[in-house]
Amino acid sequence: MVYRQTELTKQKKAGTRQRILEQARALVMEGGFAAASVVAVAQRSDIATGTIYRHFPSKGELVAEVFRMASGKELQAVTAASQVKATPTERLRQAVNTFASRALKAPRLAYALIAEPVDPLVEAERLRFRFAYSEAFEDLIEDGVKSGEFAQQKASFCAGALVGMLAESLVGPLSPQLSSVQEQVSERETLTEADKSELLNEILAMALRAVEAS
């Protein structure tokens, strides 16, 4: 027994693992989870397919981790925005704006995270994250209801509906952007900056109306 794992090898291994995750993430950004086959991830990471399995027990676990990384970043941004020191209305505005504008900046990734058909392990993560988003909004809505700024409503439900509304408002505009894999929707228009800005305004206005006292 001459060979025990040392600091160097441990780091090297962690590095490989990291590279796999990064390349998988890059593939998802370009072509969604569908593009992240084991073979493709391996090729892009300059390793053999088998190596993937030295780092992840299954493909599902790999993509679930990719999902967790990417969604975690988004969630953090939204949560931070929702906790600014301001009125509930302003906090909602910030949170919605953060969510939507980030999605519009990386449409392929956003679609993958929000709506793309995925492996059950990933779907489970998605549910979890959706719930986490919901909680971020829930706090803010509760404060708004207490202060009378918002209408009387069941915060837990409305937060969920709000997340759904946000997500779905974006899926429509987002899906045409996918181009590559899906042939059917090829000749749709691309979103101009002006379109995006108008979209943002409408989403913001509607979200506010949806919770505000009338």
Next chain:
Amino acid sequence: MVYRQTELTKQKKAGTRQRILEQARALVMEGGFAAASVVAVAQRSDIATGTIYRHFPSKGELVAEVFRMASGKELQAVTAASQVKATPTERLRQAVNTFASRALKAPRLAYALIAEPVDPLVEAERLRFRFAYSEAFEDLIEDGVKSGEFAQQKASFCAGALVGMLAESLVGPLSPQLSSVQEQVSERETLTEADKSELLNEILAMALRAVEAS
């Protein structure tokens, strides 16, 4: 050339085709599109797998037609509800109520139509139907904006967002019901009648707030 297709055989063939569609639909109602494999559909229709291909060029076309049938029925109900002779507010109330209560009555089917990962051919149909729903709401919102009952808003966008909100508000409550195939979510509660009724009220209230003038 002694055998030309006659009325009787034509009807028989149409009958078989119909039975295939019905059994496929039944399978979808029970276990979603995932449960509607060609073999399963054939078995349940008491025919050989090959026979499916005498009636449909591919599995995709078959399930797309099942989707079209089922969604068409839902769409028709919502459209009808949205066209009752009443104020825009009341029409919205009717349409939303129709959509949501029907979904809650057949949760497995609703989930399959709204959110289940499906074959691209079916996904294309889904987009089309989503747009059709959106149009039903669009007319009603436009009327409401004109009459001043609703806030100033871009009807085409808000209708889409509304459809998204409805769909997504339901996916959460609906997905736990799936039971059979998905193991992860097994120990979630089932919706009681009281839950459903509360859910309906909240959805209705939020949808109205989302479009109404403040």
Next chain:
DNA sequence: ACAAGAAGTGAATCGTTATTCACTTCTTGT
């Protein structure tokens, strides 16, 4: 230098479904 354990390799295998096709059975008009 060497032995042993760890990481990496990639072609072969497995699992799952849709799809095909050579064959059988049914229907019809003469």
Next chain:
DNA sequence: ACAAGAAGTGAATAACGATTCACTTCTTGT
């Protein structure tokens, strides 16, 4: 009854991606 065309059959095949595994290469301590 019979021939021809249509419908039906279901085992075999195709296609696809995940997973395995016997093997090679690398790393380490003595």
